[in-house]
Amino acid sequence: MIKLKSVSKNISGKDVLVDIDLLIEEGKCVLLRGHNGCGKTMLLRLICGLIKPTQGEVFNEKDYRYGVIIETPSFFLNETAIYNLKFLASINKLITEDTINEYLKKLNLYDFKNKRVKTYSLGMKQRLALCQAFMEEPDVIILDEPFNALDDENLKIIYELIDEFKQKGKMVIIASHGEVQRSDLFDEIIQMNAGKIVI
Numbered sequence: 760m761i762k763l764k765s766v767s768k769n770i771s772g773k774d775v776l777v778d779i780d781l782l783i784e785e786g787k788c789v790l791l792r793g794h795n796g797c798g799k800t801m802l803l804r805l806i807c808g809l810i811k812p813t814q815g816e817v818f819n820e821k822d823y824r825y826g827v828i829i830e831t832p833s834f835f836l837n838e839t840a841i842y843n844l845k846f847l848a849s850i851n852k853l854i855t856e857d858t859i860n861e862y863l864k865k866l867n868l869y870d871f872k873n874k875r876v877k878t879y880s881l882g883m884k885q886r887l888a889l890c891q892a893f894m895e896e897p898d899v900i901i902l903d904e905p906f907n908a909l910d911d912e913n914l915k916i917i918y919e920l921i922d923e924f925k926q927k928g929k930m931v932i933i934a935s936h937g938e939v940q941r942s943d944l945f946d947e948i949i950q951m952n953a954g955k956i957v958i
């Protein structure tokens with residue numbers, strides 16, 4: 760379980776998050792919604808420990824492994840997709856090439872794995888980033904605006920992946936400013952406005 764207690768963040772005199780209380784349990788999927796600039800990304804950064812709160816506490820029940828996509832990851836554009844994923848996998852040595860291939864297939868990228876990333880469309884790069892986040896099967900997946908560049912077919916794939924992760928007892932936390940197609944997948948939909956949770 761991840762728990763945020765009265766968390767606030769002030770940056771350069773501006774309150775970007777105000778008195779946030781949040782509980783996310785294992786196997787749950789949470790959606791953060793709200794307009795541009797309302798604090799969704801900041802809250803994601805705070806949950807995964809990229810930034811510290813000015814006030815309040817972020818508590819992780821266990822030493823969770825996080826898979827985080829907050830900004831589009833920088834890949835080696837002149838290298839192939841498989842080179843990039845193997846390189847990333849070599850850093851913590853948690854996954855095999857079979858697992859990488861399994862996720863490339865799930866994300867419809869297997870047939871393009873030997874193409875250089877610079878030839879990829881925006882949607883393909885987004886799927887490659889998702890492949891990177893999911894392939895290590897972390898305990899918590901954090902995705903900032905993961906649906907933006909995806910068409911209906913690929914949206915279906917990512918929703919299936921989210922569902923699969925939930926079934927495995929993992930936590931999924933997603934920020935999106937727009938409508939989501941599969942709102943049934945989310946156990947909690949949290950509306951934010953001006954750094955606060957409003958619902």
Ligand SMILES: Nc1ncnc2c1ncn2[C@@H]1O[C@H](COP(=O)(O)OP(=O)(O)OP(=O)(O)O)[C@@H](O)[C@H]1O
Pocket residue numbers: 770771773775793794795796797798799800801802936
């Ligand atoms: N490094 C920073 N220094 C000062 N203010 C910042 C910084 N980063 C973000 N902010 C401000 O914090 C607020 C929340 O930004 P955040 O990126 O969390 O919004 P968001 O809801 O994710 O928006 P978007 O949908 O556009 O991604 C905004 O007002 C933004 O201008």
